[in-house]
Amino acid sequence: MGDFDRPDWSGRLRRVWRTPPADVSALVVSSPANIKYLSGFDGSAGLLLTSPDRTWLLVDGRYDRSARLSRAAGQLADVEIATLTGSVERLLSTLISDVGSGSVGFEAHHVTVATLRSWERTCVERTFVATANWIERLRIIKERTELIAIRRACAVTSDIARELGRWLREGRTEREIAWDIDEAMRRAGVTRPAFETIVASGPNSALPHARPTDRQLQRGDLVVLDFGGVLDGYCGDLTRMAGVGEVTAEARGLFEAVRAAQVAALAAVRAEAPVFEVDAAARRVLSTHGFGDAILHATGHGLGLEVHEAPRLGRRSESSDRVGEPSEREMDRLAAGMVCTIEPGAYVEGVGGVRLEDDVVVTDEGCEVLTEAPRDLLLV
Amino acid sequence: MGDFDRPDWSGRLRRVWRTPPADVSALVVSSPANIKYLSGFDGSAGLLLTSPDRTWLLVDGRYDRSARLSRAAGQLADVEIATLTGSVERLLSTLISDVGSGSVGFEAHHVTVATLRSWERTCVERTFVATANWIERLRIIKERTELIAIRRACAVTSDIARELGRWLREGRTEREIAWDIDEAMRRAGVTRPAFETIVASGPNSALPHARPTDRQLQRGDLVVLDFGGVLDGYCGDLTRMAGVGEVTAEARGLFEAVRAAQVAALAAVRAEAPVFEVDAAARRVLSTHGFGDAILHATGHGLGLEVHEAPRLGRRSESSDRVGEPSEREMDRLAAGMVCTIEPGAYVEGVGGVRLEDDVVVTDEGCEVLTEAPRDLLLV
Numbered sequence: 125m126g127d128f129d130r131p132d133w134s135g136r137l138r139r140v141w142r143t144p145p146a147d148v149s150a151l152v153v154s155s156p157a158n159i160k161y162l163s164g165f166d167g168s169a170g171l172l173l174t175s176p177d178r179t180w181l182l183v184d185g186r187y188d189r190s191a192r193l194s195r196a197a198g199q200l201a202d203v204e205i206a207t208l209t210g211s212v213e214r215l216l217s218t219l220i221s222d223v224g225s226g227s228v229g230f231e232a233h234h235v236t237v238a239t240l241r242s243w244e245r246t247c248v249e250r251t252f253v254a255t256a257n258w259i260e261r262l263r264i265i266k267e268r269t270e271l272i273a274i275r276r277a278c279a280v281t282s283d284i285a286r287e288l289g290r291w292l293r294e295g296r297t298e299r300e301i302a303w304d305i306d307e308a309m310r311r312a313g314v315t316r317p318a319f320e321t322i323v324a325s326g327p328n329s330a331l332p333h334a335r336p337t338d339r340q341l342q343r344g345d346l347v348v349l350d351f352g353g354v355l356d357g358y359c360g361d362l363t364r365m366a367g368v369g370e371v372t373a374e375a376r377g378l379f380e381a382v383r384a385a386q387v388a389a390l391a392a393v394r395a396e397a398p399v400f401e402v403d404a405a406a407r408r409v410l411s412t413h414g415f416g417d418a419i420l421h422a423t424g425h426g427l428g429l430e431v432h433e434a435p436r437l438g439r440r441s442e443s444s445d446r447v448g449e450p451s452e453r454e455m456d457r458l459a460a461g462m463v464c465t466i467e468p469g470a471y472v473e474g475v476g477g478v479r480l481e482d483d484v485v486v487t488d489e490g491c492e493v494l495t496e497a498p499r500d501l502l503l504v
Numbered sequence: 505m506g507d508f509d510r511p512d513w514s515g516r517l518r519r520v521w522r523t524p525p526a527d528v529s530a531l532v533v534s535s536p537a538n539i540k541y542l543s544g545f546d547g548s549a550g551l552l553l554t555s556p557d558r559t560w561l562l563v564d565g566r567y568d569r570s571a572r573l574s575r576a577a578g579q580l581a582d583v584e585i586a587t588l589t590g591s592v593e594r595l596l597s598t599l600i601s602d603v604g605s606g607s608v609g610f611e612a613h614h615v616t617v618a619t620l621r622s623w624e625r626t627c628v629e630r631t632f633v634a635t636a637n638w639i640e641r642l643r644i645i646k647e648r649t650e651l652i653a654i655r656r657a658c659a660v661t662s663d664i665a666r667e668l669g670r671w672l673r674e675g676r677t678e679r680e681i682a683w684d685i686d687e688a689m690r691r692a693g694v695t696r697p698a699f700e701t702i703v704a705s706g707p708n709s710a711l712p713h714a715r716p717t718d719r720q721l722q723r724g725d726l727v728v729l730d731f732g733g734v735l736d737g738y739c740g741d742l743t744r745m746a747g748v749g750e751v752t753a754e755a756r757g758l759f760e761a762v763r764a765a766q767v768a769a770l771a772a773v774r775a776e777a778p779v780f781e782v783d784a785a786a787r788r789v790l791s792t793h794g795f796g797d798a799i800l801h802a803t804g805h806g807l808g809l810e811v812h813e814a815p816r817l818g819r820r821s822e823s824s825d826r827v828g829e830p831s832e833r834e835m836d837r838l839a840a841g842m843v844c845t846i847e848p849g850a851y852v853e854g855v856g857g858v859r860l861e862d863d864v865v866v867t868d869e870g871c872e873v874l875t876e877a878p879r880d881l882l883l884v
Binding site for chain 1: 547548564565566567568569570573610612613614615616617618619620621634636683687690696700710711712713714799800801851853
């Protein structure tokens with residue numbers, strides 16, 4: 125990554141403190157993606173303690189040297205590096221005594237109850253205050269340098285999508301095909317797959333989150349192919365559909381319904397649109413085609429440093445329809461510069477499942493699709 | 505997996521309730537590894553609610569069908585499947601009303617502050633009580649079927665270790681070699697790598713958690729090769745060392761010191777030994793050789809469904825020396841049937857880093873090494 129597209133970490137750290145909650149003089153950042161966004165650090169363990177004046181990266185011995193080297197090379201924000209010698213709580217307590225006198229924010233969606241209790245036991249002079257989506261709200265609108273990285277990740281992912289026909293044929297297993305996709309991504313220069321590549325054929329296609337198995341493709345199968353690459357830390361995420369030999373009229377009808385639902389959802393995307401309206405647009409089309417009961421997930425999700433991030437394009441009424449995901453009601457309207465997937469799906473036992481997924485950047489007038497690869501049912 | 509080695513989920517669920525905390529009549533299990541251990545479910549999102557009489561798996565629409573299919577096929581415990589229609593909290597609240605009248609345990613190390621608050625807001629009739637390591641304590645001693653799976657994962661990983669010489673030569677990049685290792689693991693039938701394969705050469709070898717880069721191997725490099733495969737859900741984890749051409753006498757000395765430290769640590773492993781004594785045995789040897797300041801991580805960790813689990817073989821005084829890891833003081837003595845890594849390392853700027861890692865099962869007399877592959881410095 126050249127100097128020209130180095131993230132503006134200091135600008136991001138300043139924006140953290142533009143409108144802090146009342147009486148909060150520091151924030152402990154725990155989410156790895158938030159830490160990476162604010163500092164460039166992407167080790168497997170670390171904490172960021174930020175205040176209006178000073179910011180520290182807390183690491184343990186495994187990362188001390190690499191963090192210092194990265195900072196010297198300009199791959200890390202100009203933060204202070206604090207390395208554990210004893211416990212995390214004690215180090216945190218020492219550093220906290222150097223920041224303002226207000227309370228200390230923590231990320232309630234990323235800190236476990238046990239961790240908070242250990243901090244509270246040790247840092248007794250301060251009150252910890254739960255915060256939600258503080259950094260996520262900054263991340264939701266992508267900067268120019270981020271859009272460059274996302275465009276590249278989506279372009280590489282789309283290139284692979286155009287090659288899918290090479291790997292699909294009757295008798296090959298889901299696992300073999302998934303491996304071919306992963307290998308092609310790697311040859312194209314991606315750092316890693318953004319998630320475990322999904323190749324789900326025949327009955328497995330009716331399971332939205334199937335893992336690749338040793339099942340061989342058979343004539344008549346619908347095949348869901350869902351994958352994406354990470355480049356410079358940012359994710360692409362795309363789903364295309366194939367059919368083996370001839371597919372039944374029913375399967376073809378399911379495909380056409382999902383395709384129409386995706387067109388409708390894409391047409392509903394624009395700055396200021398409530399996120400649930402995009403979801404509703406897809407659901408209306410699927411329901412009209414008789415597949416209202418076949419919808420098993422929301423229509424899309426934000427995309428960036430994480431493959432699933434805000435906003436969430438789901439139903440209006442849902443506080444959360446996924447186990448483990450927090451509500452994102454605060455981020456319920458699209459805005460220019462958001463990046464999200466549009467991926468309606470319908471899943472029918474005995475017929476199969478269809479999902480079509482593209483990545484878009486929201487604009488004032490609508491959206492720009494970043495994953496340009498044919499959306500037809502690829503017959504192999 | 506044949507019937508004969510199907511995990512004894514019902515036995516495990518019974519053991520959960522053998523000695524519950526006072527007045528706790530149900531437990532919400534959030535840790536994916538704990539859920540998998542108790543039920544066989546390995547989707548990306550789910551909760552298990554267990555009581556002495558009934559156990560439910562809570563999933564969302566994405567997993568409803570696959571969970572039912574898995575249960576019918578005997579790949580899931582005979583639990584009740586509860587699928588979300590509204591929010592998680594509401595479903596949990598409904599189910600909780602069907603279990604005893606005591607309080608409800610939750611896993612304090614796996615539940616975020618935000619999640620606990622949302623449960624407490626909705627399930628107002630019940631008190632939630634923090635629990636720590638309830639299921640981890642069961643998992644720490646491996647059952648016969650688990651040891652079979654771990655032995656296989658370790659055997660496959662060791663087979664790859666014996667082939668390392670094929671991929672290492674001057675001019676090849678860390679990334680290319682990591683890919684070769686991953687491909688070989690896949691051809692050997694592993695489900696996935698247990699973690700991102702580490703190939704760290706020359707100066708990068710001095711960084712304990714380096715990611716593979718485009719750096720080419722050069723004469724004189726030390727090369728750390730750390731990888732492992734997952735088979736039937738269980739992990740292998742092994743580190744071997746190579747040298748490119750001739751290495752300096754200093755690098756050779758570092759290697760010999762780490763090797764001696766590993767021998768000493770292995771000799772300290774036996775049922776009833778305090779975990780910190782194993783760590784101390786390795787540290788003593790490294791200190792004797794003048795590398796006391798070059799130790800950047802603990803000597804080992806438990807291995808099983810997770811690549812890092814209890815017990816932790818670190819220093820006595822540490823409540824935790826890794827950011828994000830809870831204390832495991834309760835599990836500070838080895839016992840027969842535990843499986844752990846023994847992986848002392850020493851890292852010296854300007855010389856490089858050396859780590860040697862094997863997986864062992866603890867026995868009454870000592871331990872049995874599961875990763876049999878040459879430990880010599882592989883000169884390529």
